Amino acid sequence: MSTARGARARARIEVTAAIKDEARRQLAADGAAKLSLRAVARELGVVSSALYRYFPSRDDLLTALIIDAYNSLGEAAESAHTVVAEAGPRARWIAVCLAARRWALAHPHEYALIYGSPVPGYVAPQETVPAAARVGLLLIGVVRDAYRGKGVARSALAADLTAEARRMSADLAPDLPPDVIVPLVAAWAQLYGLIGFELFGQFNRVVEDREPFFRQAVERLAHDVGLVHPEPGTAA
Numbered sequence: 001m002s003t004a005r006g007a008r009a010r011a012r013i014e015v016t017a018a019i020k021d022e023a024r025r026q027l028a029a030d031g032a033a034k035l036s037l038r039a040v041a042r043e044l045g046v047v048s049s050a051l052y053r054y055f056p057s058r059d060d061l062l063t064a065l066i067i068d069a070y071n072s073l074g075e076a077a078e079s080a081h082t083v084v085a086e087a088g089p090r091a092r093w094i095a096v097c098l099a100a101r102r103w104a105l106a107h108p109h110e111y112a113l114i115y116g117s118p119v120p121g122y123v124a125p126q127e128t129v130p131a132a133a134r135v136g137l138l139l140i141g142v143v144r145d146a147y148r149g150k151g152v153a154r155s156a157l158a159a160d161l162t163a164e165a166r167r168m169s170a171d172l173a174p175d176l177p178p179d180v181i182v183p184l185v186a187a188w189a190q191l192y193g194l195i196g197f198e199l200f201g202q203f204n205r206v207v208e209d210r211e212p213f214f215r216q217a218v219e220r221l222a223h224d225v226g227l228v229h230p231e232p233g234t235a236a
Helices: 003-030 038-043 058-083 089-106 109-114 125-130 135-150 161-171 178-199 210-224
Strands: none
Touching: 003 038, 003 058, 003 109, 038 058, 038 109, 058 089, 058 109, 058 125, 058 135, 089 109, 089 135, 089 178, 109 178, 125 135, 135 178, 161 178, 178 210
């Protein structure tokens, strides 16, 4: 790469980062629904047409912010999992869940962007899926290791759920039985429900000491997905 091309590439990276940073500031101040390229351009001191070379539309900018948020959350969860990678499945499950909560508390507006109210008129494209799946795939991996190791506690499925459970298993983890996938998906949804209740104020005047409450809740979720075997240093 020539010196000139390298300089242009660095300049593009820097401008893209500046656009995203200003967009995040506006998300924090006004919410995703009010985000606009014109407003971002005004705050950056450039004409709005200049931004179209980087993001052709508001939706393209939103998509970039959403992917960044999912990846940041995924990296936080994966880093926490790495620290306890040699531990048992329950400890790894809890570590991932605690990391997701910590990230959300540190990045409330980005969490709201990916798990809050939908942005009117915006439909997330397929390109957001790999980043969005990172935490879920990590939790599936924890349960998969347990299933292949000491096993997981399993419960029979309701008859009218059997077909849907088979479809879910085929889509998400074909190597895991449907009756393992169903509680796993339910726990994944409950994890983000717990975080959202805390972040968006639904626990106000209900749960005051929230960290031990959250830990107890995700330990219960570990039990619900079948991670019931005792591990060194943990309760059964």
